[in-house]
Amino acid sequence: SYNSGRAGTYGSSANLRGLGSGSTLVLVNSQRVAPASGLGNFVDISLIPASAVQRVEMLTDGAASIYGGDAVAGVVNYILRDDLDGIEVSARYGSVTECKLDEDRASVTLGENWGGGTALISYEYFIRENLSAADRSFSQNAVLPNDLFASQERHSVLVSGSQDLLPNLEFSADFLYGQR
Numbered sequence: 001s002y003n004s005g006r007a008g009t010y011g012s013s014a015n016l017r018g019l020g021s022g023s024t025l026v027l028v029n030s031q032r033v034a035p036a037s038g039l040g041n042f043v044d045i046s047l048i049p050a051s052a053v054q055r056v057e058m059l060t061d062g063a064a065s066i067y068g069g070d071a072v073a074g075v076v077n078y079i080l081r082d083d084l085d086g087i088e089v090s091a092r093y094g095s096v097t098e099c100k101l102d103e104d105r106a107s108v109t110l111g112e113n114w115g116g117g118t119a120l121i122s123y124e125y126f127i128r129e130n131l132s133a134a135d136r137s138f139s140q141n142a143v144l145p146n147d148l149f150a151s152q153e154r155h156s157v158l159v160s161g162s163q164d165l166l167p168n169l170e171f172s173a174d175f176l177y178g179q180r
Contacts, residue, residue, distance in 0.1 A: 011044035011180070016060055016074040025063065025071035028078045028174055029160065045078070047178030049124035051090055051107040052158045054081040080160045080174070082118045084111025099135035101149065103128040116164035126154040155179045 013021035021042035026033050033043045059066075060074035067075055087110050094103040107124040130151040133139035139148060155178065162172035 011042070012046040013042040014045055014076040016058070016076070019073040022070065023073040025067050025075045026078070027075060028176070029080055029172070030077055031174065033176070044178065044180075045076075046126075046154070047156045047176060047180075048078055049107055049109070049122040049156050049158050050105075051088060051109040051124065052080050052120060052122035052160070053078050054083070055079050080158070081109075081111060081120055082162070083113070084109060084120060085113045086111065096131070099131070101129050101131040101135075117162060119161040120159070122156075122158045124154075124156045126152070126156075128152045152180065 014024040014026050015021050016024045026043035026045060028048065035041055035043050057077040057079060058074060059071075059077070063071040063073075063075045087108070089109075090105075090107050092103075092105045095101065103126075105124065105126045107122060109120065109122040111121075112119045128149065128151060130147045131149040132144070133142040133146040133148055134144055136148060139146070157175075157177045159175040160173070162170055164170050
């Protein structure tokens with residue numbers, strides 16, 4: 001879902017079963033992520049660079065009994081890539097057919113694999129113009145100025161690494177920084 005409200009809380013959250021973003025636990029590589037919205041009430045999943053994600057796992061049944069009360073609706077686990085050995089660059093442009101709403105996304109991801117370890121660094125830039133309520137027939141009577149989509153500019157950096165220390169011991173660390 002897309003959250004908006006006071007004090008810069010714009011962002012995207014996981015909201016399984018419609019119980020609210022506070023009832024869905026968000027993990028990255030099976031580790032809890034601290035809420036990072038302007039009010040600190042949900043995990044902004046749009047800050048995770050898409051090019052760094054290998055897959056998304058969802059657990060909807062019995063999650064609260066395993067993870068606690070913040071997983072009543074379920075768990076969303078973002079598994080980061082560990083298979084990239086080199087560099088990957090991507091860009092995307094989108095627009096709407098009526099009026100003006102452009103959206104651009106560009107990312108650079110670097111990965112390295114070596115005996116018993118991996119490293120991943122990913123940077124993503126995103127920019128979108130606003131879409132005014134006056135630009136759509138179903139919302140033209142709304143009190144103006146009012147945006148259906150607010151303009152947004154976002155920078156995200158994700159760093160992840162792991163290293164086998166002993167046959168049954170691994171060190172891993174993930175770092176996520178985002179600025180909206």
